Amino acid sequence: MMQTAAQAIREALLTGDARAKVMAARRIARDWRLGRLAPVFDIAMPEQPRWPEGLELLPPNRMPKRGKGGSLKNSIALWHSLAHIEFVAIDLALDMAGRFGGTMGPEFIGDFLAVAADEAMHFAVVERKLASMGARYGSLPVHAGLWEAAHETRHDVAARLAVVPMVLEARGLDVTPAMLERIRASGDHGGTAILQRILDDEIRHVAVGAKHFREASLMRDEPPRKLWQTLVKLHFRGALKPPFNDSARLAAGLPRDWYAAVA
Known part of the structure; x- marks a missing residue:
């Protein structure tokens, strides 16, 4: 029998080995695109995905605190932080497709499985960057803040879309350009290329979230901007702080009048 999409996604979420999760995410996105997975979502997603053994969570x-200087130690800390963000982003996209795909439909599923494949690629190239500096993913402590935001919104697709792609991932659009300039100024051409690719892809990922959030708001017959602001105030525990990359946010479908009101 053909494996269901829910089965494949759940198995990937429960894969703790980092490289195996990367391969699983890319395989699921390809299999869905080629029609090799049954569009059945009758299995619950896990409350917590598995992460590598020995990962120190704080x-x-x-x-x-990461230093801002150009030492090898600071560079490793920066790239390790990016590796963890990209690793968790694989699970965030997989869970989005597996948890809400049954009600949101095939385009939603395909979009977020494609995002998961992108995040897997990002993690792989950042992990190679770490290896070139003599480090590895898991050599420094990490935190579970990103997944905690997903867990908080596990019962509401509109809330998940509002907080994860449209707040947390959108924050990456704000902070990555300055990081990119520092890496470029240091002469690290390989690192510059990696960050530029991640920034370009993340604009598209936020746009995917914004598109489907608008669809979810139509399903609820509520104005999208007002609903987004309400859900962010209700479910996002932090604060939206400037400076904002207004041009990148607008390209991703986030007009300034949405977030300026809650910043």
Whole structure:
């Protein structure tokens, strides 16, 4: 019998080995695109995905502060942080498709499985960058803040879309350009290319979230901007802080009058 999409996604979420998860995410996106997975969502997604054995998890407020200098130690800390963001992003996209795909439909599923494949590629290239500096993913502590935001919104697709792609991933559009300039100024051409690719892809990922959020708001017969602002105030525990990359956000379908009101 053909494997169901829900089965494949759940198995990937419960894959703890980082490289195996990368391969699983890319395989699922390809199999869905080629019609090799049955569009059946009759299996619940796990409450918590599996991550690599030995990964040291700390509360966000206990994470070591990263230095801003150009030392090897600081560079490793920066790229390790990026690796963790991209690794968790694989699970965020897979869970989005597996948890809500049954009600949101094939285009939603395909879009977020494609996002998962992109995030898997991002993690792989960042992990190789770490290896070139003599480090590896898991050599420094990480936090689970990104997944906690997903868990908070596990019962509401509109809330998940509002908080994860449209707040957390959108924040990457704000901070990555300055990071990119620092890496470029240091003469790290390989790192510059990696960050530029991630930034370009993340604009598209936020746009996917914004598109489907608008669809979810139509299903609820509520104005999208007002609904987004309400859900962010209700479910996002942090604060939206400037400066904002207004041009990248607008390209991703996030007009300034949406987020300026809650910043």
